[in-house]
Amino acid sequence: MGRAPCCDKNNVKKGPWSPEEDARLKEFMDKHGTGGNWIALPQKAGLRRCGKSCRLRWLNYLRPNIKHGEFTEHEDRVICSMYASIGSRWSIIASQLPGRTDNDIKNYWNTKLKKKLMGSTGGGAGGPPPRAPRQNHQQHRPVLLPYSSSPHPNYNNFFPGSGALLQHQSELNIPHTLTLEPQQDYMLNSSNSMTHNGSTSHLLHVTTTHRQLQVKEECGGGGNMIAFGCGDQQSCSSSDGTTAQYGGQFGGRHHGRELSFDHNGYSYGAYNNGAVEQDQQKLFQQQQAQLDYGYEEIKQLLMTAGTGADGGSLIHDPAAAELIASHAAAGKLTMM
DNA sequence: AACCTGGACAACCGCCACACC
DNA sequence: GGGTGTGGCGGTTGTCCAGGT
Numbered sequence: 001m002g003r004a005p006c007c008d009k010n011n012v013k014k015g016p017w018s019p020e021e022d023a024r025l026k027e028f029m030d031k032h033g034t035g036g037n038w039i040a041l042p043q044k045a046g047l048r049r050c051g052k053s054c055r056l057r058w059l060n061y062l063r064p065n066i067k068h069g070e071f072t073e074h075e076d077r078v079i080c081s082m083y084a085s086i087g088s089r090w091s092i093i094a095s096q097l098p099g100r101t102d103n104d105i106k107n108y109w110n111t112k113l114k115k116k117l118m119g120s121t122g123g124g125a126g127g128p129p130p131r132a133p134r135q136n137h138q139q140h141r142p143v144l145l146p147y148s149s150s151p152h153p154n155y156n157n158f159f160p161g162s163g164a165l166l167q168h169q170s171e172l173n174i175p176h177t178l179t180l181e182p183q184q185d186y187m188l189n190s191s192n193s194m195t196h197n198g199s200t201s202h203l204l205h206v207t208t209t210h211r212q213l214q215v216k217e218e219c220g221g222g223g224n225m226i227a228f229g230c231g232d233q234q235s236c237s238s239s240d241g242t243t244a245q246y247g248g249q250f251g252g253r254h255h256g257r258e259l260s261f262d263h264n265g266y267s268y269g270a271y272n273n274g275a276v277e278q279d280q281q282k283l284f285q286q287q288q289a290q291l292d293y294g295y296e297e298i299k300q301l302l303m304t305a306g307t308g309a310d311g312g313s314l315i316h317d318p319a320a321a322e323l324i325a326s327h328a329a330a331g332k333l334t335m336m
Numbered sequence: 337a338a339c340c341t342g343g344a345c346a347a348c349c350g351c352c353a354c355a356c357c
Numbered sequence: 358g359g360g361t362g363t364g365g366c367g368g369t370t371g372t373c374c375a376g377g378t
Contacts, residue, residue: 039363056347091366111344
């Protein structure tokens with residue numbers, strides 16, 4: 001049983017707007033505003049258009065103070081760094097760029113920035129963070145990193161001279177002890193490939209959030225892509241349709257610190273209705289305690305602590321877990 | 337000159353969350 | 358509390374145009 005359409009599709013005009021329609025809509029909006037109802041607006045304004053179409057036309061084109069034309073380098077940076085942090089939340093990104101619409105930014109990203117960025121990475125790992133499903137703001141607020149601190153891994157290639165933004169990129173060379181910063185992404189050095197489930201991986205991401213460790217393995221060339229998640233369920237799918245999903249919670253005592261890894265209640269820097277909750281960001285910053293893992297602990301975490309969707313460990317292959325742990329403990333994890 | 341291709345932009349579609357009754 | 362209407366969002370498609378062959 002489908003919904004009733006918002007308008008009579010047979011009786012509305014589609015396609016590009018004519019100057020006359022634009023003028024009529026603009027005149028009506030100037031005089032009356034939306035009247036709180038976009039659906040009823042076309043009839044009142046004498047337009048044979050769907051209300052949604054009117055709304056879109058107004059918001060994306062006719063509204064005052066809309067900025068068209070070339071994006072500045074600053075805007076490029078904001079878009080890229082926010083995309084790296086929150087993915088394709090165009091409306092939120094648009095809220096940071098006065099005069100730009102989400103549609104504009106989306107088109108600009110899809111047609112120019114994405115290619116520019118991919119070109120600078122050589123087609124490597126530059127994907128957005130996995131997009132969380134649409135959130136019930138009151139129940140599961142997504143983690144939102146301060147975007148300026150989470151640049152694209154190849155940000156420096158894309159914007160020469162922006163090295164200051166990569167202040168977190170440093171090698172960790174602490175034998176057998178790995179210090180993971182909460183809310184930070186790490187990338188395993190790709191010089192060593194590893195085998196998991198019969199496929200060779202070339203890249204491995206370790207993401208830490210407060211009380212959360214997430215390992216994501218990727219293969220180049222459109223191969224398998226596997227995400228190991230803790231707390232919130234994580235899932236990734238690949239272009240060839242192979243998907244692996246692990247989720248759940250795990251916990252234990254490490255360095256005398258109780259780690260529950262239950263994600264609930266630990267989303268800091270969240271946004272709500274598009275507005276960053278700054279006080280929550282402050283709270284997050286205050287609670288940025290370091291998480292210390294040794295080789296055995298990392299291995300243990302990976303091998304035994306998971307209670308994923310399949311009830312198994314995060315990594316089924318002992319050799320794989322050992323390899324990750326050894327790389328981590330040997331300091332071969334690079335902050336992204 | 338005709339055709340093809342790719343880029344840029346505008347618009348549509350379907351889904352979801354929320355407000356209201 | 359449930360049903361319904363609406364607004365908002367993101368993904369996708371359509372259209373136009375410029376440049377290349």
